[in-house]
Each structure stands twice: as C-alpha cells, then as structure tokens.
Amino acid sequence: MAGTSVKKKGSGSSIHARRVIAYIVLIIISFICLFWFYVLFINATRSNAELGRGFTVVPGKYLGTNFYNLFHGSLPVVRGMVNSLIIAGLSAFLSTYFSTMTAYAIHAYRFAGRKAVFTFILGIMCVPTQVTALGFVKLVQGMGLENNFIPLIVPSIAAPATFFYLKQYMDSNLPGELLEAARIDGAGEVRIFNTVAIPLMKPAISVQAIFTFVASWNNYFTPSLILHKDNTKTLPILIAQLRAADWLKFDMGQVYAMIAFSIFPVIVVYLILSKNIVGGLAAGAVKG
Amino acid sequence: MKKKKSVVSRYNRWGYIFLIPFAVVFVIFQLIPLVTTIYNSFFENYMSGLKKVGPNFVGLANYGKLLTGGDLGKYFGNTMIMWILGFVPQIVLSLLLSAWFTNPQLRLKGQRFFKTVIYLPNLIMAAAFSMLFFTLFSKGGPVNSILISMHIFKDKYDFMAHIGSVRGLVGFMNCLMWFGNTTILLMAGMMGIPDSLYEAAEVDGATPGQIFWKVTLPLLKPIFIYVLITSLIGGLQMFDVPQILTNGSGDPMRSSMTLIMYLNKHLYSKNFGMAGALSVMLLILTGILSAIVFRVTAKDEVQ
Structure with a gap:
C-alpha cells in the first residue's frame, strides 16, 4: 500500500510536466489553425496600398470599402452566395428527409431482400462522385439541365453515408413498439413516418443536415462542370474565377474580402453549432 | 395466426x-x-x-494510351507524394492529440475549445482556403513580409515557383484540414479501450510511453487501418486545393497535377474516351481499397 502511494506521488510531478507540455503544444496547434483566418480578417480590412506595404497586426479601416467594391465589382458574388445557399439548403433538406426515409424502410419493415439492399447501399458508399462525372455531365447535357440547379440538388436524395449514420442512430433510438402503438391508434404508414419517426430522429437529422449543407456549400468539382452562366455560378466557382483572373495585379483588398465572404459565414455558423457538430461527429464515429 | x-x-x-x-x-x-x-x-x-x-x-485502346503514352504515372506519383506529405504529419498529430485528450490522468481542461478549433479547418471551403494560401504565400503576400521582417528570409521567396514549396503547401493544407477529423476518429477508438488494461499496465510499472506503444497502438490497429485507407481514398480524389493553388496548371512543370485534375482537364477538353478510361481505372483502384476497409472493419465487428 505504502509503496503504491509513493509511486503515485512520484508520477504526480511528471504528470504535471506532461500536462504543461500538452497545453503548450495544443496552444501552438490552435495558433497554426487560426493564424490564417486572423491574417485573412486583418487583410480584408486594409486597402490595396496598405497591403502593398507589408503585414500589420492591427486591422485597417477599409473593410466597408473593400466589401462595397466587391459587391459592385465584376464578380456576381451576392448572386453566388444566394445560389450557394439555395443549392446547399435544398440539398441538406432533401438529403436528410429522404435518407431518413430510406433508413426507415430498412429499419421498420421486414421485407424480402432487406439485408441485400442494406449491403448494397454500403457498397456504393465507396464510389467517388468524380469517377461518374463523365456520365453525369453527359446525362445532364442530354436532359438539357445545364446551368440548372436540379442536377446539383436532386442527387443528394441518394446519399449512402447520410443513410448509414441515420440508420445507426435509428437502431438505438426508434423502438419498434412505438411504431406499433401508432399503428394501433390507426395512423397510416406515411403519417407514422412523418409524425413519429422524423421528430424522434431530429438530433441525428440536424447533424447530418449541417454536414450535407457544408459539403454542398464547399463543393467545387461537380458544380463547375454544370454551371457555366454567370448568374448560376456558386461561390467556389467564383473563387476559381478570381484565381484565374489574376486579380493580384488589381485590388488585393477586394480579393481578401471575397475570400472572407466565402469563409466567415461558415465559421460563424460553426461556432454557434460547434457543440452539435463535434459531438455528433464523435457519436457517428463510435457507432460507425 | x-x-x-x-x-x-x-x-x-x-x-x-x-x-x-x-x-x-x-x-x-x-x-x-x-x-x-x-x-x-x-x-x-x-x-x-x-x-x-x-x-x-476502339476497345481497350484508351486504356493502353493512358498507361503507356501519357503522364498517368507522373500524376499518380504527384498525388501520392502530396497525400503522404499531408498524411504523415496528420497521423502523428492526431495520435498525439487523441492520446492526450483521452488520457484520464492528464485531465486536460478546455478540451471542447481545442476540439472546436482543430476541427474548424475541415469545414472551410477547400477552394477558398487554397485561394487564401495562394494570396498569403504569394511573392508580395503577408507570409513573405512577416518572414523578412523577422529576418528569417533575406529576399522574397516565390513559393509558387518551386516544386517542393507547392507540394509542401498542398500537403500542409490537407494536413490542416483533416487532422481534427482524424483526431476525433482515433479518440473514439481509444475510448473503446477498457480502462482496466491501462490500470494493469500501470500496476506493472509501465511508463506512459510504453503504455502508448504497447497497449494503445496495437489495440487501435483496426481503426488505424480504417483511417489510413479512407484517407488514401480521399487522397486519390485530391482536387480542389492543388487546382485552385496552381490555377489548374499543376505548375511548376505539372509537378502538382493530380489524377482528378487530369480527369478534369479531359472533361473540359471534351476528350471523353480518355476521361472514361481514367475514371474506370480510378474506380477499380478505389474499389480495391474499399474492399480492404470492409474486411478490416468487418473483422473488427466479429471480435
């Protein structure tokens, strides 16, 4: 007994040292994560002339001017943000609603081929979107849906990864007795799904809605193959256009304002919802 | 009935x-x-x-052309090099952080803050993040100005004109965007290891280092392989970051051109035969890697 207590005291001081090291490393890593966004913020507040003179730690006074110039410049940024919002918002809604429906079909009913369907959906989870891009573009052209948001929104209904997460959550949070009770009360199957299953799935649905929204908001590859007209472009396409236009020779204040315009809304939303996001991610990881 | x-x-x-x-x-x-x-x-x-x-x-002619005539090998090599440059620091960092976060003795405070911060870069639009790095690391950009004022550099360094710095930046960005996600995955794996094992090792007088290498790591192997292969699959799809950083050129001298950038080029120039053959090859490669993931995770479940 005495021996162990001495040992514990001995390792106590080394734990203290390790804790200090851990904090120092964590602070350095946090600095490396945040530094770029801090520089972005500072530079978005400074004029082109000030930016040419090198970096300063304090913000300038040109934030409003830079954004004014950005909104009145040649890039349709406000339209781009609206387009991004429409596509990401509708994708998140359709993806979560119909993925819940798919998961519910597998979870609540015992039909022939149920296991095979489940395995099949898991299998197609691994097919990257890029490898079907050629056929996808040809299909969209054939349907006359170029410059249309439909081919960027509707495919999110079949989202295997979202389905898998929701199915896992359903297994532990949607007991069959509850559905049976609703049936005895005379509710129809569609009604049970909408009024019993969906409300109980809300925590998982909101986590997946956030992830689908962010993935769609950030997506560059597919939209750039479908959207060519200026008034249909999303923010990532406009960023690529900014890069290609070599704006570096013009107004750097505006360039930083544009980058800030696409990054900061996501950061603000993330900070508000971070508890759900980081927690939900871990929950999915434990189960998946 | x-x-x-x-x-x-x-x-x-x-x-x-x-x-x-x-x-x-x-x-x-x-x-x-x-x-x-x-x-x-x-x-x-x-x-x-x-x-x-x-x-x-033309039968399999497109595949033959891709494999023998083109630069496919070079682009595959580029993709792998940039993936490794991002993955190695990422896995080291993630292992370290997840071991610290889950260590019951350390009891680190402010964990939620740190987790929130390290996960943040994952949600940033890769295109915008890459554009940001392009401006920050440009010749007249703030990184050069800071390094010169700190007397680390004497002259402005053109990050975009050197193979090492372009690849390094792509790797660095990938690491930054994904290490938070990997940390959370590894943490879930570590929390699944029963405390009694750690206690037993401690009673036997094992040092924290020994516990990490001899207890945590071997038990973490399945989730480790999962992280490795899903990251490799993601690495094969690398596109946004190098595409925006180099404006689709993969410069200098196409040393940062990835497989998907190559595919994107064929799609834009409407070279559908080659794009198709390249897609099928990527599909097969991803299929093989995914099959390995399935086997590993399935084994894990049986245990």
Whole structure:
C-alpha cells in the first residue's frame, strides 16, 4: 500500500510536466489553425496600398470599402452566395428527409431482400462522385439541365453515408413498439413516418443536415462542370474565377474580402453549432 | 395466426415504397452515369480543334494510351507524394492529440475549445482556403513580409515557383484540414479501450510511453487501418486545393497535377474516351481499397 502511494506521488510531478507540455503544444496547434483566418480578417480590412506595404497586426479601416467594391465589382458574388445557399439548403433538406426515409424502410419493415439492399447501399458508399462525372455531365447535357440547379440538388436524395449514420442512430433510438402503438391508434404508414419517426430522429437529422449543407456549400468539382452562366455560378466557382483572373495585379483588398465572404459565414455558423457538430461527429464515429 | 401474418406483410410492403425515392435517384444520377462512363471508355471521342472525332469503338485502346503514352504515372506519383506529405504529419498529430485528450490522468481542461478549433479547418471551403494560401504565400503576400521582417528570409521567396514549396503547401493544407477529423476518429477508438488494461499496465510499472506503444497502438490497429485507407481514398480524389493553388496548371512543370485534375482537364477538353478510361481505372483502384476497409472493419465487428 505504502509503496503504491509513493509511486503515485512520484508520477504526480511528471504528470504535471506532461500536462504543461500538452497545453503548450495544443496552444501552438490552435495558433497554426487560426493564424490564417486572423491574417485573412486583418487583410480584408486594409486597402490595396496598405497591403502593398507589408503585414500589420492591427486591422485597417477599409473593410466597408473593400466589401462595397466587391459587391459592385465584376464578380456576381451576392448572386453566388444566394445560389450557394439555395443549392446547399435544398440539398441538406432533401438529403436528410429522404435518407431518413430510406433508413426507415430498412429499419421498420421486414421485407424480402432487406439485408441485400442494406449491403448494397454500403457498397456504393465507396464510389467517388468524380469517377461518374463523365456520365453525369453527359446525362445532364442530354436532359438539357445545364446551368440548372436540379442536377446539383436532386442527387443528394441518394446519399449512402447520410443513410448509414441515420440508420445507426435509428437502431438505438426508434423502438419498434412505438411504431406499433401508432399503428394501433390507426395512423397510416406515411403519417407514422412523418409524425413519429422524423421528430424522434431530429438530433441525428440536424447533424447530418449541417454536414450535407457544408459539403454542398464547399463543393467545387461537380458544380463547375454544370454551371457555366454567370448568374448560376456558386461561390467556389467564383473563387476559381478570381484565381484565374489574376486579380493580384488589381485590388488585393477586394480579393481578401471575397475570400472572407466565402469563409466567415461558415465559421460563424460553426461556432454557434460547434457543440452539435463535434459531438455528433464523435457519436457517428463510435457507432460507425 | 394466419390473419396476423397477412397484416404484417401488408405493412412490410411499405418498405419497398419508402425505398422508391432512393432507388429512382440512384439509378438516374449514379448508375446511368457510371454505365455511360464505362461505355465511353471504349470509344475514341475527342475534339481536334473545332472538329469532333468519333465516337468510334476502339476497345481497350484508351486504356493502353493512358498507361503507356501519357503522364498517368507522373500524376499518380504527384498525388501520392502530396497525400503522404499531408498524411504523415496528420497521423502523428492526431495520435498525439487523441492520446492526450483521452488520457484520464492528464485531465486536460478546455478540451471542447481545442476540439472546436482543430476541427474548424475541415469545414472551410477547400477552394477558398487554397485561394487564401495562394494570396498569403504569394511573392508580395503577408507570409513573405512577416518572414523578412523577422529576418528569417533575406529576399522574397516565390513559393509558387518551386516544386517542393507547392507540394509542401498542398500537403500542409490537407494536413490542416483533416487532422481534427482524424483526431476525433482515433479518440473514439481509444475510448473503446477498457480502462482496466491501462490500470494493469500501470500496476506493472509501465511508463506512459510504453503504455502508448504497447497497449494503445496495437489495440487501435483496426481503426488505424480504417483511417489510413479512407484517407488514401480521399487522397486519390485530391482536387480542389492543388487546382485552385496552381490555377489548374499543376505548375511548376505539372509537378502538382493530380489524377482528378487530369480527369478534369479531359472533361473540359471534351476528350471523353480518355476521361472514361481514367475514371474506370480510378474506380477499380478505389474499389480495391474499399474492399480492404470492409474486411478490416468487418473483422473488427466479429471480435
């Protein structure tokens, strides 16, 4: 007994040292994560002339001017943000609603081929979107849906990864007795799904809605193959256009304002919802 | 009894009905494009100036051309180098952080803050993040100005003109965007290891280092392989960051051109035969890697 207590005291001081090291490393890593966004913020507040003179730690006074110039410049940024919002918002809604429906079909009913369907959906989870891009573009052209948001929104209904997460959550949070009770009360199957299953799935649905929204908001590859007209472009396409236009020779204040315009809304939303996001991610990881 | 069964099967019919939206969308937007992609890989079909060549059936000629004539090997190499440059620091950092976060003795405070911060870069639009790095690391950008004022650099360094710095930046960005995600995955794995094992090792007088290498790591192997292979699959799809950083050129001298950038180039120049063949090859490669993931995770479940 005495021996162990001495040992514990001995390792106590080394734990203290390790804790200090851990904090120092964590602070350095946090600095490396945040530094770029801090520089972005500072530079978005400074004029082109000030930016040419090198970096300063304090913000300038040109934030409003830079954004004014950005909104009145040649890039349709406000339209781009609206387009991004429409596509990401509708994708998140359709993806979560119909993925819940798919998961519910597998979870609540015992039909022939149920296991095979489940395995099949898991299998197609691994097919990257890029490898079907050629056929996808040809299909969209054939349907006359170029410059249309439909081919960027509707495919999110079949989202295997979202389905898998929701199915896992359903297994532990949607007991069959509850559905049976609703049936005895005379509710129809569609009604049970909408009024019993969906409300109980809300925590998982909101986590997946956030992830689908962010993935769609950030997506560059597919939209750039479908959207060519200026008034249909999303923010990532406009960023690529900014890069290609070599704006570096013009107004750097505006360039930083544009980058800030696409990054900061996501950061603000993330900070508000971070508890759900980081927690939900871990929950999915434990189960998946 | 018989009546009850018929009632049950009448309900179960709804399983099929609820699967309809998924099935219809999957067939139209994933299956048909996949089949068309494979079909196109057997045809010669490209634009020569304004003249359209094909489609003519050429069998496996596109695959042969890709494997022997083109720069496929080089682009595969680029993709792998940049993936490794991002993955190695990422896994080291993630192992370290997840071991600290889950260590019951350390009891680190402010964990939620740190987790929130390290996960943040994962949600940032890769295109915007890459554009940000392009401006920050440009010749007249703030990084050069800071390094010169700190007397680390004497002259402005052109990060975009050197193979090492461009690849290094891509790797660094990938690491920054993904290490938070990996940390959370590894943490979940570490929390699944029973405390009694750690206690037993401690009683036997094992040092923290020994516990990490001899207890944590071996037990973490399945999730470690999962992280490795899913990251590799993601690495093969690397596109946004190098595409925006180099404006699609993969400069200097196409040393940062990835496989998907190459595919994107074929899609834009409407060289559908080659794009198809390249897609099928990527599909097969991803399929093999995914099969390994499935085997590893399936084994994990059996245990």
